[in-house]
Structure formats: structure tokens, C-alpha cells
Amino acid sequence: MAKNLLIVESPAKAKTIEKILGKDFQVKSCFGHIRDLEKDDMGIDLTNNYLPRYTVPDDKLKVVKELRQLAKSSQEVWLASDEDREGESISWHLAEVLGLDPRTTKRIVFHEITKPAIQKAVANPRTINMNLVNAQQARRVLDRLVGFELSPVLWRKVGMQRSLSAGRVQSVAVKLIVEREREINTFTTEHSYKIEAILTANDIAGRTVNFRAEGPSKLAQLNDAANFLNSCKGANYQVADVQVKPAKRSPAPPFTTSTLQQEASRKLGYSVSRTMQIAQKLYESGYITYMRTDSVNLSETARQDIRNEITQAFGDKYFQPRFYKNKNESAQEAHEAIRPTYMANHSIDDADGKRLYELIWKRTIASQMSEAEFEKTIAKINISTNKEQLTATGEVLKFDGFLKVYLEGKDDDDDNEEGGMLPPLTPGQLVAFKQMTATEKFTRPNPRYTEASLVKKMEELGIGRPSTYAPTISTILKRNYVEKRDKDGQQRQVNKLTLTPKNEVEKEIYTENFGAEKAKLFPTDLGLVVTDFLDTYFKRIMDYNFTAKMEHEFDEISEGKLQWSNVIDSFYKPFHTNIEHTLETAERAKGERELGADAATGKRVVARMGRYGPMVQIGEQTDEEK
Template identity: 55%
Template sequence: TFRVVGHFNTGKALVKATCGRTFNSESDAQTFLDACASAGHVVSSIETKPSTKKPAAPFTTSTLQQEASRKLSFSVSRTMGVAQRLYEAGRITYMRTDSTNLSDVALKAAEKEISKTFGAAYAFTRTYASKSKGAQEAHEAIRPTDLSASSIDASREEQRLYDLIYKRTLASQMADAKLDKTVAKISVSGRDEEFVARGEVITFEGFLKLYLEGTDDEDGQDETTKDMLPAMTEGQPMTRQTVVATQRFSKHPPRYTEASLVKRLEELGIGRPSTYASTIDVMQKRGYVVKEDRDGTPRDYRVLTLSGTAVQAETATENAGQERGKLFPTDIGLVVNDFLLEHFQNILDYNFTADVEGEFDVIARGQLDWRAMLKRFYAPFKETVDTTMEHAERASGERILGVHPESGAQILCRIGRYGPMAQIGGPDDEEKQYASLLPGQSIETLTLEEALDLFKLPRTLGEMEGKKVTAAIGRFGPYVRYDGKFVSLKADEGDDPYTVTLERAVELIKAKIEADAKALIKVFEEDETVRVLNGRYGPYIKAGKLNAKIPKEEKPDDLTWERVQELIEEAKNRPKRGRRKKS
């Protein structure tokens, strides 16, 4: 479709207006611009209406996480960590809450502070109803404990989050902002279409003097940022400057950010204030989703410009599909999701989780016996688990891509032990070859040609001091291998396993050997694989895959073989640290 924007001159100022109709084709847009070239333009109507804008409610856990993401670029887990420290320092109230209520003490303190800072006209005491599905409201909203303290002595990130909470709390108890909204329509003689110009003037700032809530709308313009319109009267002639028709494409629904996902979980009634951050954190730690930036792809679009009486057409290029800080499902996440949907569809239903949360509330009120609730859920659930364990095949997300052009062997991609991979050889083939997918590749979109390229590795580059040097891609990315050593290739310096030269590989290997030599403190004749090294956290003993601590009071250079053996034994017998069990 084509969106048309016109710029008109009142004689004293320029007015930007958008055509009320979008055009489905370039030819339709061209016809309209041709008509504008010879048309006259007048202000057909102008309407001004008073309007108000209300402040947002004080923070709940969910809205704090969303706003800190928008305004401070904090992740959900970072927000909760900083809020926890502020709470422990006595700066804010409890940060896990679904309530928007403020105590009477807080309301009076807010009114006093607003009146003192901005004047009595800006103070307006109000209460808010929670919009959260199944809100328990066991705690007050998140607010400063001392509303007379507009700033605090703390770390930079603590100051920033406190400032956000402070301003939001005070703004929630301030008067509405008052605005005059104006809509002017500009006619095109001989055509039914009209251009529409919108503007507004803030007549009383109210809460906007202190705070404005952020938005997740990536394309939208906030109401308070619209331009003012110059004075115009109905019937006033307008001089056209330019009219531009720009091709626009439909967009897929936006991917979730951490903040917008929290908002959606709250809307669906899934989880509690205490679980939003941990839910998102676990998804990322288990590799089901990744949070990252992704570059868009160049896309051509058409632009028609009417200036004077001539329409000029040109092709421009834009970066389409660019994403910043979005959550993307991984191959493992997609496979796990498909498996669960196939075998546990009722549990993955959004309503199931919300209904269970609701039943927890009923149990908490003493209106439902928890044993009966668990029995009703657990018996069919266990039966489904047992049946799935017995009969379901291990999910791998396998996709057959085709056959090898030379051997005729089947080529497929699937999830393996170490993540997404390509495979040469089907189930009945004795000898199979495997290759890890590159960053950015997916088993959903991998082509046969891309899979074949993966098997061009490892590449033999040549020899260094009589020993073979190869380039390949492993679990942790591209590398070169020499004499049992693995040296990472540096993608940020242009290293590529498919094109890296022997000279570059030798350079990296020598740098690695030099770095390792600097880290080496001591080696023993009894066993050269046992070494005393300088590590990130200080000196330590390395024996194969086992690392042993060196007591602080002992000098690494003075360690004897016998003492090293004692420390290795202590390390072997030391209990492994596991997750704490909840009591």
C-alpha cells in the first residue's frame, strides 16, 4: 500500500497532513498525485476539543519491570536485583506485589510533597483499581518509603531505578494534564479524499510536569509529542508544497521484549509477581530463547514525489525486519515446545495455568482442600507422563534436506547432544558425519547447500613445525587446532574457518602458546600433565580435567610434588556443590 503525506503553507507556517486514504497500488497513488498537481486546497473543517490525560498508577512488580526495560534498558532480572537492594536498604516498599494501592500515610506524604514542589493545583489524591487478572493485592504498591527524599546516596543503577519509582509514585497523585486537540481537514478539489492534520497544545501540564509513562509501540507517536498546528480558519486557501506517496508493507506481530512478555503473562493471568523474572531467566538459561539484536535485510520500496506540477518516481532502500533486544525461540526451544504441545496440550493451554493460579487463591481462602485439588490434577497428569515416557520417541526436530550429490547419502538436520547440527547418513547407515550449525542458522530454515558447506570442515591448512593445522567449528564456535590445542578464531577481526589462511592460523597459535606460557608457574617431571597455573582467580593446580585450589598462605612456586598430590586428593574428595533444596 501507499501512504500519502502532504506539506501545505498557510502563508505564515507549514502544515503536515496525512491523506485519509491509503492506496493499494502505485498506479492509484500516481493518479491521486496527478490530480493534486492541478487541484486547489482549502481548509474544509477545523475542530478543537479539550482533552485530559490521566497519570499511570503506582508501580506493581509487572509495571516496574516493563517501565525499567523501556526507560532504563534494564532486563527483568536486573530490575528485580536492583529493587531487592533498594528494599533491603529501606529505600522502597516490598517489590513483589500486584497492588496499585498506596497507604494513607503515603497519600498524605505525596500530597504534601507535590504541593510544596509544584503548588496545590498539581496535587490530586486518587486510588487505583488493579487491572491484573487474579491480583491478590497482599502488599502495597512499590513506592519510596520516604517521599521527601527525591534522591538517594547509592550506586548509579540504584539511583536510576529509585528516581523512576519516586517520580511514578508522585505523578500518580498529581492532577490530570489538560490539552486542546485540534483536527484540521484540507480538501483536494475534484477528489473525495481529504488530508488530515492533527495537533495539540498542553494548556495545563499536571502530572506531565514530572513524569510520562513509556510505550511499547515501536511506530506510534505518543499523544503528548504531537506538533502544534498554526492558526487556521475554515475556508482558508492552502498552498501545496509537496505531496509524497511512500510504499509501506504489512508487518508481522512484533516479537516480545522481556517487558512486553511480562505484560502478556500478566494479562493471561500466568504467574505471580514473584515468578515473572525467574520464568524469563530460566527460559534463557536453558537455551529455549535468546535475547539479542538482529539486523534487518535490505528491501526496496517506491516513493512518488509531487513538487510543482511534476511527479517524480524513485526506488529507495530500507532496512526491513531489524530487531533490538527481542526474545527469539531457539531450535531447542521450538522442539521442546512442539513435543509438549503434542503430549501435554491441556497443561500448555494458557487457561490451565491461570485456572490453577485461581485455585491456589481459593485454597488460600480456605474454600478448597488442597489434597482434592492435587488429586484431581495429578492422577491424569502422571498417567500422561508414564504413557509418554513409554511410547513417545525422543524429539529431535529432524528435517530431511535431501541427498549428497556424490554419495547419495541422506542429509538431514536435527537437535543433537550439543545443539543443532547437520548429519550425513540416515538411520540405517553405519558411518555418519556430523557438523554443528553456525550461529544464526536454524534447523527450520537450513538449506541443502548450507548443510553441504558445513561438511567442508575441518579444513587442513598445512603444517606448523611438522604438525598438522586444521580449521573447524565446534560447540563454542570456530577454531584452529594444532598439536592438541584449540585456538578460537576471532570473528570480530574477520576470521572465518572457511577462508582462514595458514599464516593467520600460525599467528593465533603462537599468541596462544605465548599466553599459556605466561600462565604457567610450575610443571613437574613426575607428570607433565599436572601443572601449577595462574588463572583468572589466582594460582591453581590443573590435573587433567580437575582443578585444585592452592591455600592462600602457600606460595605456588614452592609447592612440592607430594604437596600437589595432597591438594589434588582434597579436591577429589571435596563434596560437589549442588542446588540448595528448599525447606
């Protein structure tokens, strides 16, 4: 029997660490949380400072029994769960269940599963950080209070018996999706006409090349566009001014949890949950650092490894040391960004993890590389028959810098197009006319959220933390408040005018597809009804600023600045009063949506929420026949 028992969260991690530590250590997994609040009732003593009542679930009884036996026969027990609030809580629960003293039991933490990191952790043990435990406990207790008291209100006032639930973070996440859907549905499309000319000039080799130049502004009506093109008939086009400015582009910071989720969605098409599952596996296999973090820091050792990789592969001019500032001042879920543990490993053999690993490697390397340098040219071109000017914009890459390795992805609402290449242009130079078009353009509403863009918005608003983004999205999908699906596009006619080299204005009407979307989040009828009900009667819970304030208070508990039960008390008392008032006074939510009229009776047909779920009703509830 080994002298030391070291307990981690997952079996995969246990195997890797046991190989590193050798025969003096037996490494076992607790398979995550070993205790939770009682399920048969609230599990919280409201008369005793919100003291939680914990129990070991049935599926963990065997694990706990084995760990107790091993702990008794070991000289020393070490707790090595993850270094975030959930991990610290798991260590504390283990200490409680195994009869260990939290004040003296050795607690070790590491951000990567490598031999140096594990050995350093064992050489520098600490004890359980009760501030982190209390922060996790506060979140768990608060969320249980909200769910336990608010869900029955939904059962009585919305319907569907016990299948409805509400949560402090999940409900505001659904609200974001509902608000975006209504913004899209009420959006009024406006149209205008974009002027674009194709002109020609000689390049440095003397070849005639085309380049584009845009009109001064978008024109509101077809007549305005036609008048502009007619005014350009027979015109000469002369370069009035050329400005050449240097421009630089900096690399993005290394990945945090949310930026990894966003970029894996954009570049790999991964859902948030799939990204986290693969990242967890990569971490437990020793390939990357801890994957739940809101820090963009890199360790000094990592920086040196990155420098060696860059200078050896690309040369000294491509290396630029960079220190990034965390956007979240309380970034403390872990102390480093997500990065490879060994930068010399450009890729891995793991089939599932290969693409995500390479994305992480490239982003990490690029974060310490030189800026990309451009030469941006803006040419103003006079029209001899018109007082307006055309503008040609071009961009020449002078030094690729970090772009040699990595280019950050864009969301589908990013419309900024970089300028193309321009031939050499000088003031006074005449350029030849090829054609000019006026094309009808349509404004678009903000797009529906993807999983990744929802995470981005939640992070911007301060809602949730790295450990809660993926579970929140999984919950709202599972509860059928939101669905992820594609949307077919529609067709519309587009007007286009073309001024030809023969000075004739030709008109054409063509059809384009618009509005098609893939893997977007749509609120269900149930999500709409529940959101409206909660937003009417529980404004505080549904307020984004209030939700962010609670997250900030959890942060302050973890720093020892607030007492956790006081935070719960200040929330619960007004919340419970609100619950009682709503049960007494709120009307039952109908959630009606009119579908039309019944062909046989002429009575209106509505879809609404009934006691047992969505239903279709013909006529009014007071009608004798329905």
C-alpha cells in the same frame, strides 16, 4: 544476650532493623529458605495426601545450628520474613526447625523498612498464616511433581540425557515465544502507499509555517498512488471544516512488580532480573516498599506525603487524589504498590539504585497528579481537483499536569504518533501547497518479545505471579530453550512519488533498513522441539487457560477456600496417567530442520536432536554411509 531474637531473610535487612529496635532485640538472617524437598527422590509421599518430605540442605546446616542456639537462649523468638507466600513459608519452616509452635510464635510483617513501620509491626504481631503456607506448599509440590515426572519423558523421547527439564510455568512461557516466532516467520508482508501533503499557512505571528496533512486512505498499488498525485496537479486547497476538541490524559498507577519490570526495561534498558536485584537492595536499605506486589494501592500516610510534595513543588492545581483498582482481583502478594518510603527523598546516593529509585519516585508522584489537558484540532481540507479530502491533526498542550514529572514509556510495537502543532485554521481558508508524497509502507508482524513484554503477556494471561516472573525468565534462558540476542536488519527498496510545486510527479527508489531488533527473545532449536513435543502429548500442561486456572486455585488456597492436597490430587491423577501413556506410545521426537543438500553426495542434510544433543545428519539414518 538480647531478650528477643528476630529472624529475617537477608543480612542487609537484619542490620537495618537491629539499629531500629535497639538492645532488646538481636536480629539475625536465615538467608532465605532453610528447608526444601528432598533431592534424591521425589520428596513427596503420594500415599499420604502428597505430604512433602523436607530436609535442610548442606549449605544451610551452619545457619540452622546457629539459629537453634540463639533461639534456646532467647526469651522470645519473632519471625519477620516477607509478607508473601514464600515469606510465610520461610517463617513456618523456621518454626518447624527451631521447635516453635506456629500457633503461638510471634510473626510480624511490614512493607517498608522504616522506624515507624517496624515499631508498628512489633506492636501488632500475629501468628503464622497457614493458608499462605499451604498455597506456597501447593505450588512447590505441584512444580516438583511436574518436573520429576515430565523431565524423564523428555530425556527418553527428545534426547540429551538428563539435561532437559520441563516446568509448569516455564514451558508455557517458552510456548509464547515459540508461537510468536512462528507467527513472524509465516507473516506475509503487504504494502501500500501513504499520501502526505505539506501545506503552508500563517501562524499567529504572521509567519509562514509548514504543516502536514494525510490522504484519506492508503492506496494499494503504485499506479493508484501515481493517479492520485496526478489528479492533484494544479489544485487549490481549502479548509472545509475545523473541529477543536478538549482531550485529557491520565497518569499511570504506581508500580507493581510487572509494571516496574516493563518500565525499567523501556526506560533504563534493564533486564527483569537486574531490576529485581536492584529493587531488592533498595527495599532492604529502607528506600522503597516491598518490591514483589501486584497491588496498586497506596497507604493513607503515603498519600499525604505525596500531596505535600506535589503542592509544595508545583501548587495545588497539580494535585489530584486518585484511587486505582487492582486488575487482579486476588492482588494480595502485598498490600501496597512499590513506592519510596520517604517521598521527600527525590533521589539517593546509591550508585546502582539511583536511576531505578528516581523512576519509582516520579511514577509515584505522577500517580497522584492532575490530568494533562490538550486541545486537539482536526482540520478537513478539500482538494479542488479531487473529491477526496486531506486531514491535518494537531495537538496543543494546554496544561501539563502529571507530564511535568513523568511520561510513561512505550513498547516498540506502539506506532501511534501524536499530532504536531497546527497554525490557526478556519473554514473557507485557502492554504498553500508545497508538496505531496506517496510513500510505500509495509506491514509488520508483532515484534518478538523482550523480557519485559513477556512479563506483560504472562500477567495478561494470568500465568505466574510477582514472585515468579523473573525466576521463570532466568530458567528458560539458563536451560537454553530461549536465547536473548540482537538481530541484524535487512535492506529493502522503497518507492516514493513526489508531486512538486511545478506540478511534476517525480519518482525515486531509496533503500531502508528494517527488521533490526535488540535484546529480543528467540526460541532455540531445542526450545522448538521440546515445545512441540509437550504441546502434542501434554496439551493440558501447555494450555494457557489451565495454567491460569492453577494460579487462581493457588490464590483460593491462600484465602482458605480450597484444601491444598485436593487441588494437587485433581491435577496429579490425570497427569500421571498421561505420563504413563506417553512413555508407552509416543515416538521419539526428531526435531528435524532441513539445511540443504550435500555437495558431494547430493543427499539431504538435516539438523536434528540426537541422544546427546543437536546434531547434523547427511542422508537418512538407514543409509550405510552418513
